[in-house]
Amino acid sequence: MPKFDYTKIKNPVWSLPKIHLRDPAVLVHDGKAYLYFTYYDPKAKTWHIGMSTTEDFLTFTEIKIVSPEGYASPGNVIRVGDEWILCYQQYRQFPHYLCIARSKDLTTWSPPEKIFNTGPENKWNVDKRTIDPFLVADKGKYYCYYVGSTRWGKPKGHNLIGVAGSSDLKQWTDLSTDKPVIGVDFEWEEPDGNENNCVIRHKNRWFMLYSAGLKNQKIASAVGDDLIHWENKRLCDVPVFKESSTGFGAPVIIENLAAPGLYYMLYQGRGPEGHMSFFLLESNDLLTWK
Numbered sequence: 001m002p003k004f005d006y007t008k009i010k011n012p013v014w015s016l017p018k019i020h021l022r023d024p025a026v027l028v029h030d031g032k033a034y035l036y037f038t039y040y041d042p043k044a045k046t047w048h049i050g051m052s053t054t055e056d057f058l059t060f061t062e063i064k065i066v067s068p069e070g071y072a073s074p075g076n077v078i079r080v081g082d083e084w085i086l087c088y089q090q091y092r093q094f095p096h097y098l099c100i101a102r103s104k105d106l107t108t109w110s111p112p113e114k115i116f117n118t119g120p121e122n123k124w125n126v127d128k129r130t131i132d133p134f135l136v137a138d139k140g141k142y143y144c145y146y147v148g149s150t151r152w153g154k155p156k157g158h159n160l161i162g163v164a165g166s167s168d169l170k171q172w173t174d175l176s177t178d179k180p181v182i183g184v185d186f187e188w189e190e191p192d193g194n195e196n197n198c199v200i201r202h203k204n205r206w207f208m209l210y211s212a213g214l215k216n217q218k219i220a221s222a223v224g225d226d227l228i229h230w231e232n233k234r235l236c237d238v239p240v241f242k243e244s245s246t247g248f249g250a251p252v253i254i255e256n257l258a259a260p261g262l263y264y265m266l267y268q269g270r271g272p273e274g275h276m277s278f279f280l281l282e283s284n285d286l287l288t289w290k
Helices: none
Strands: 020-029 031-042 046-054 078-082 083-089 097-103 115-118 131-138 143-147 159-165 195-204 205-212 218-222 230-235 248-254 265-270 277-281
Touching: 020 265, 078 131, 083 131, 097 131, 115 143, 131 195, 143 195, 159 195, 205 248, 230 248
Parallel strands: 020 277, 195 248, 218 248
Antiparallel strands: 020 031, 031 046, 078 083, 083 097, 097 115, 131 143, 143 159, 195 205, 205 218, 218 230, 248 265, 265 277
């Protein structure tokens, strides 16, 4: 993206006065960044998938709604054959479940297709709902990370991250039936667990960023070799702005935005009044962001 110049960025990089911007997903294609996100109207209490494009992260095109009402949390876009696949969640009716939509041009999207919810073989997703998908293609197989929970409608409990596998994006097998792939192991993941994650290949291993905690949300990382087992969980060093002072998370690593060796992360932040905006940071190691 030749027009992108990080020295010109000011955070929050994108904020709307009456709409909460949440759960970003970004794909850089043909010199343009395609943004997909949860478009939440707090007055109407409606959820949609919104999309916009930018060439510099300074100005954004008019938002287009690309889902029915009641859908949220896009994870990412991947290329499959001659079409693009976008994953997100159904969030209006319980139980929540995971969906995909299809597009030829990244702008016009098909209606959502239900792809996954956990079944009786899953021993830890007590609430039997799934949210926050993220797709990874590797060696002819697709992996879909998801969030299950033990807290829906309860005074306490956790969100936990699992993963399912598929060869065709239609039939899915839960690969984490006995326990989540990201559980609650540290104080900074308390009191309510973890959610929204993204995964990339980095230095011959898989690298994950995820939201650590909900109420006191921060961004954490983990590494792994097989997309199932994760280790070295730690909090990332992320600066706090006034507009993100009460929590920040839902990270996405933007690939192909700048020269090799530099990474960019778009994420949501919550300010003192609860308003949600987007922030953009730079890193050379995926752990310390500035």
